[in-house]
Amino acid sequence: AQSVAQPEDQVNVAEGNPLTVKCTYSVSGNPYLFWYVQYPNRGLQFLLKYITGDNLVKGSYGFEAEFNKSQTSFHLKKPSALVSDSALYFCAVRQRGGYQKVTFGTGTKLQVIP
Amino acid sequence: SQTIHQWPATLVQPVGSPLSLECTVEGTSNPNLYWYRQAAGRGLQLLFYSVGIGQISSEVPQNLSASRPQDRQFILSSKKLLLSDSGFYLCAWSLGGRNNEQFFGPGTRLTVL
Numbered sequence: 001a002q003s004v005a006q007p008e009d010q011v012n013v014a015e016g017n018p019l020t021v022k023c024t025y026s027v028s029g030n031p032y033l034f035w036y037v038q039y040p041n042r043g044l045q046f047l048l049k050y051i052t053g054d055n056l057v058k059g060s061y062g063f064e065a066e067f068n069k070s071q072t073s074f075h076l077k078k079p080s081a082l083v084s085d086s087a088l089y090f091c092a093v094r095q096r097g098g099y100q101k102v103t104f105g106t107g108t109k110l111q112v113i114p
Numbered sequence: 115s116q117t118i119h120q121w122p123a124t125l126v127q128p129v130g131s132p133l134s135l136e137c138t139v140e141g142t143s144n145p146n147l148y149w150y151r152q153a154a155g156r157g158l159q160l161l162f163y164s165v166g167i168g169q170i171s172s173e174v175p176q177n178l179s180a181s182r183p184q185d186r187q188f189i190l191s192s193k194k195l196l197l198s199d200s201g202f203y204l205c206a207w208s209l210g211g212r213n214n215e216q217f218f219g220p221g222t223r224l225t226v227l
Contacts, residue, residue: 034215043204043218044158090158094214101173102216106157 002027004093006105013081014113021076021108023065023091033074034092034102035065044090050074061085081112116141120205120219127226133178133192135222137205140186145207147188148216149180152202164188165210200226 003026013019025031032051036044048059055067065076074091091105117140127133139145149161160173162180170180177196181189188205202223206216 032214036218041202041221041223043206043221044216046215046217049215088156101160101163102214104158 002031002093002095002103004091004103004105006089006091006108008108009106010109010111012111012113015083016080019076019078019081019085019110019112021089021091021110023074023076023105024072025074025091025093026072027093027095030069030096032094032096033065033067034094035059035063035074035076036090036092036104038088038090038107040087047076047089081110083112083114086110086112116207116217118205118207118217118219120203120222122222123220124223125225127195127224129197129226130194133190133195133199133224135190135203135205135224137188137190137219138186139188139207142186142207142209144185144210146210146214147182148206148208149188149190150204150206152204152221158204161190195226197226200224 005024034049035047037047038044047063048057050057050067058064063078065074067074088107088109090107092102094102119138147164150158152158164170164182167182177192179191202221204221205219208214208216
């Protein structure tokens with residue numbers, strides 16, 4: 001069975017500071033990994049994904065994530081946080097091969113303080 | 115470009131009443147389709163997914179059902195709503211294969227009273 005853990009319920013960061021939202025996963029074999037963002041009362045928006053290749057993945061709005069196979073992690077990062085980055089962030093994992101459902105984490109609320 | 119629509123945006127229904135939520139996708143063919151429920155603004159629970167017309171897989175046994183009468187139409191239904199059915203319902207689509215990020219609709223806020 002596959003699973004995703006987002007250990008922080010909420011992350012607070014000052015505007016202009018770097019931000020990290022943590023994600024660890026458990027899956028058989030190599031994973032597909034995703035990050036999504038959700039603004040209040042809206043659907044989720046895709047940010048970035050890791051499929052294969054370079055462990056550092058760059059995505060939308062200046063976000064990036066680093067795949068670390070030995071630590072089974074896929075932390076989301078941004079060098080300089082904006083107030084508009086305040087939202088709910090979801091990490092997700094999918095096992096390779098055939099049709100496999102995507103498993104989402106429970107979400108981390110990011111609050112960027114002006 | 116592809117777009118996904120959900121309606122209604124909000125719905126207030128009494129306990130025991132029926133439910134029908136609709137989701138349609140434009141700009142793509144033979145998408146995988148998904149229904150999720152999000153309770154209390156947090157984790158997503160996959161309810162149903164479909165890889166083709168008439169093909170529905172249920173993830174969680176409950177009083178909800180789903181149908182896919184057309185390639186790009188996905189319907190979530192219930193004959194009798196329960197209080198516990200309240201939540202934010204999200205429809206999503208994805209392509210098959212390796213490029214399989216999901217694209218979500220705007221959601222339906224359901225309140226059962």
